[in-house]
Amino acid sequence: MLKVVQFSTGNVGQHALRHVIEHPDLELVGVHASSREKIGRDAAELCGVPGATGVLATDDLEALVSLRADCVVYTSQGETRPTEALAEITAFLRAGTNVVATSLVWLINPDGADAWLREPLMAACRKGGTTMYVNGIDPGFSGDMLPFAALSLCQSATSIIVQEVFDYGTYDDAEFTGVSFGFGFTPDQDPPLMFLPGVLRSIWGGPVAHLAECLGVELDEVRERHETWVTSVPIDCTMMHVDPGQVAAVRFAVEGVKDGQPVIVMEHVNRLTQAAAPDWPYPPDGHGGVHRVVVTGRPGVEINAHVGSGDIDQNEGGVMATAAKVVNAIAAVCAAPPGMPSLRDLPIAQVHGLMR
Structure with missing residues (x-):
């Protein structure tokens, strides 16, 4: 059973949170929320799952990092606040917690990302012996x-x-x-x-x-x-x-x-x-x-x-799929060597040499 923290409960985050709660191989141990009305509420309530998990939302980054979870699902908006997102993610990586993320989409191909973003994350992965993987539905x-x-x-x-x-x-x-x-x-x-x-x-x-x-x-x-x-x-x-x-x-x-x-x-x-x-x-x-x-x-x-399908339209389906893409990767990311893999490293189908 892998221990997981969910970071944010917005459009994508609430679906990731539900997925983690309902997944038989994952145990939710922490949830982050930034809005005052969500702090202190049970994780189940925040994503529409019946009952209670006993895990209450907090905005205390230190407390979540100190849980030493196996992985954090980071779905907080990062593209409009990259400095803050970078600080939050590196805190988990340095402490030994792997990260799967739908944010900072520049990192879907980490080798092509700018050094200001890639290098601090790689340094944090080396320090914590951790792995970070970014994906989604599009890009992804x-x-x-x-x-x-x-x-x-x-x-x-x-x-x-x-x-x-x-x-x-x-x-x-x-x-x-x-x-x-x-x-x-x-x-x-x-x-x-x-x-x-x-x-x-x-x-x-x-x-x-x-x-x-x-x-x-x-x-x-x-x-x-x-x-x-x-x-x-x-x-x-x-x-x-x-x-x-x-x-x-x-x-x-x-x-x-x-x-x-x-x-x-x-x-x-x-x-x-x-x-x-x-x-x-x-x-x-x-x-x-x-x-x-x-x-x-x-x-x-x-x-x-x-x-x-059914009563789920394409846009709700899109955010659900974005969340699922990284939650479903948690086990593979936790088992991967430290660093920042792309899809081909987890692994992928073989296509080298087809275009000529």
């Missing part, structure tokens, strides 16, 4: 495990396109996702954080480079592109209200280029309700979202993956 699953599954069926490949095509209208996260994508912005406003030069490449360039390395392909460059769609009618949805003249859909990509052609592409098409951007790609009929990989080559493969 859609850009690593899904392409590897498709490539394992190929004799050769000439290009790989990975897409997330999602209706974000039912996602209640205007404060981060909405603002990051610029939903509700007008065309004359300054671009949102996501579309500042280099930001897209910093997030999805790592997965592009990781896939290229596994394929044994040297890319000439990694470039980014984006465009927006402005609504002519009001749109009301869970995410937000959008007035005419404001952005209600975005399309962006990071492309790995070889010989002048994009050969590895990570693309997003994200809209608020199905009415937005009618000329852009949609998921297959009946689905609100898809994570898709298309490999051209011999024989050529397309895989469409959907999360959510």
Whole structure:
């Protein structure tokens, strides 16, 4: 039985917390919450599990580190507060607690992350003899495990396109996702954080480079592109209200280029309700979202993956899957050598040499 701390109980964290509580091989020993109304409440109450665990939420980092758990599931928002997140994570690593995280997505391909982030974490791993693993659904699953599954069926490949095509209208996260994508912005406003030069490449360039390395392909460059769609009618949805003249859909990509052609592409098409951007790609009929990989080559493969079914829509399914991706990795991460592995180190399907 592995002892686990859950760090944060937000959109992803509450699903991770429930997963840990219900997992037969994991024992919840601590839970972190930052909001005053959550501190002191039982973990079960915070994630909708019946009964009580006896584990109460706290904002005391020292107390959680001193538990010396086997692993902490770190789902606190890190991209907007990297200095604080780095301090929290390194405290666990130095103390001998492994980390699985959905935050600091630059580390999905740790070899490609900037030194200011990678080096303190590696030093903490060496000191504590610990391992840190970052993943999720996108970036994460859609850009690593899904392409590897498709490539394992190929004799050769000439290009790989990975897409997330999602209706974000039912996602209640205007404060981060909405603002990051610029939903509700007008065309004359300054671009949102996501579309500042280099930001897209910093997030999805790592997965592009990781896939290229596994394929044994040297890319000439990694470039980014984006465009927006402005609504002519009001749109009301869970995410937000959008007035005419404001952005209600975005399309962006990071492309790995070889010989002048994009050969590895990570693309997003994200809209608020199905009415937005009618000329852009949609998921297959009946689905609100898809994570898709298309490999051209011999024989050529397309895989469409959907999360959510029944009363779970695609956005709730997406955050549940993001949480599951790292909770399910806890045992493998705890057994791994100290350091910062990527998916290929845990291990992955064999694709080296397919692209030529």
